Structures are given as structure tokens and as C-alpha cells.
Amino acid sequence: GAVxxxxxSRVICKSGTSxxxxxxxxxxxxxxxxxxxxxxxxxxxxxxxxxEGSKATYEQGVEKDKFLINHASLTLxxxxxxxxxxxxxxxxxxxARDDGGTGELFFGEGSRLTVL
Amino acid sequence: xxxxxxxxxxxxxxxxxxxSLNCSYTVSGLRGLFWYRxxxxxxxxxxxxxxxxxxxxxxxxxxxxxxxxxxxLHITAPKxxxxxxxxxxxxxxxxxxxxxxxxxxxxxxxx
Numbered sequence: 001g002a003v004x005x006x007x008x009s010r011v012i013c014k015s016g017t018s019x020x021x022x023x024x025x026x027x028x029x030x031x032x033x034x035x036x037x038x039x040x041x042x043x044x045x046x047x048x049x050x051x052e053g054s055k056a057t058y059e060q061g062v063e064k065d066k067f068l069i070n071h072a073s074l075t076l077x078x079x080x081x082x083x084x085x086x087x088x089x090x091x092x093x094x095x096a097r098d099d100g101g102t103g104e105l106f107f108g109e110g111s112r113l114t115v116l
Numbered sequence: 117x118x119x120x121x122x123x124x125x126x127x128x129x130x131x132x133x134x135x136s137l138n139c140s141y142t143v144s145g146l147r148g149l150f151w152y153r154x155x156x157x158x159x160x161x162x163x164x165x166x167x168x169x170x171x172x173x174x175x176x177x178x179x180x181x182x183x184x185x186x187x188x189l190h191i192t193a194p195k196x197x198x199x200x201x202x203x204x205x206x207x208x209x210x211x212x213x214x215x216x217x218x219x220x221x222x223x224x225x226x227x
Contacts, residue, residue, distance in 0.1 A: 004159075006159070034214055034215075042219065043203060043217040043218060043219045043220050044160070044203070044205075044215075044217045045217075046214050046215070046216075049214055091157075093159045093160070095215075104162070104165070105150075105162070105215065106162065107152070107159040107160045107161070107162070108159050109158055109159045110157070110158060110159040112157070
């Protein structure tokens with residue numbers, strides 16, 4: 001089946017630094033990818049919709065200057081958490097929609113960010 | 117506003133004890149209702165998509181059904197390996213493919 005790869009799976013950084021998380025669709029093209037964050041024992045909350053070749057669409061309350069999204073190609077989207085703070089610690093999950101086939105959504109394994 | 121509510125929040129079953137998980141939804145123009153399984157520390161794993169009321173889908177011990185207001189995930193004779201959080205999400209006509217997720221039901225099956 002279709003696979004979405006996220007890297008890194010775990011990252012620990014110091015407060016004030018920036019962290020980049022990659023989301024790759026390995027065997028399909030994805031014009032649209034989605035970034036979610038999930039706090040412990042809570043559900044997934046959509047942060048933004050990433051569109052190849054255009055600006056990302058952010059959900060209400062999500063700071064676009066803090067969470068930079070770049071959809072560089074049809075198989076890669078990146079999320080950069082700038083000037084990270086402890087409250088940004090969370091589980092970040094991406095999903096990619098298969099441009100072909102049924103347009104099914106596939107999720108990455110997630111990236112756990114811990115900001116010290 | 118699209119909303120998804122799952123119940124119960126947590127469910128403990130003995131191995132072999134069948135039960136159902138509920139997902140109630142409010143959405144403007146349902147384009148799809150999705151069930152995912154999520155293991156701790158991992159991303160959601162796709163189970164089913166349902167598109168219209170009356171539709172049913174099965175996979176091993178799981179069966180998903182859909183009405184105009186809710187969906188059920190029936191688990192028949194569960195095994196310990198079925199223990200996970202089960203997430204329900206809807207895709208409404210008013211958005212561009214993003215899913216609205218419920219809070220999930222955490223299932224624990226004891227041997």
C-alpha cells in the first residue's frame with residue numbers, strides 16, 4: 001500500500017531553536033498534504049493544508065510565521081517549527097492525498113518534538 | 117461547523133467479548149467518513165471509508181456501518197492485538213480534503 005514517511009521520528013531541541021520535519025510520499029504523488037498536531041490522549045488537530053506550488057492554508061489560531069510549511073515537490077512537504085518553545089512540544093503528523101487512484105489519504109508515522 | 121463525537125472514550129473488553137464503538141457526526145454534505153486505528157506513538161492507520169447511509173464494510177473482526185447521523189465500528193470476538201485507539205473522521209463538502217477528527221475511543225482487550 002501507499003507509504004508516507006516522516007523524518008525525524010523523534011527530535012529534542014533547545015528552546016529558541018528551529019526544527020524541520022519532512023513528510024514524503026514514497027510511491028505516489030501528492031499535490032496536497034496536511035499537517036496535524038496531537039497532544040497526549042487527544043485527537044488530531046489540523047494545523048494547515050500544504051499545496052504544492054502555492055502557499056499553505058493555515059487553520060484559525062495557527063501562527064504561519066511560527067509553523068513554516070514548504071511543499072517543494074509533489075512528494076515532499078516540510079514543516080519548520082521556528083523559535084521553538086516548550087509549549088510546541090507535541091506529536092506532529094502529516095498526511096498526503098494520493099493524486100491518482102481514489103484520492104485516499106495516507107498518514108505518516110508522526111514526529112515527536114520535545115523542546116527543552 | 118463540522119463536528120465529530122466518539123463514545124465511549126475508553127472501553128475495556130475481555131477477549132472474545134464483542135462490542136461497538138460509536139461516532140456521531142454533524143457535517144454539511146458528507147463526502148466520506150473514515151475510521152483509523154492508532155497505536156501509541158504512531159500515526160493513524162487507515163481502516164475504512166464509508167460514503168453513504170446504509171453502507172457497510174468489513175475487515176477481519178471489524179465491521180463499520182453508517183447512518184445519516186452516526187457510524188458504528190463493531191468488533192466481533194476481539195483479541196488483545198485489537199487494543200488501540202480508534203479514530204473517526206469526516207470529510208465534508210465545505211473543505212478541501214481535510215478531515216475533522218473525533219477524540220477517539222481507546223480500546224483495551226484483556227486476554
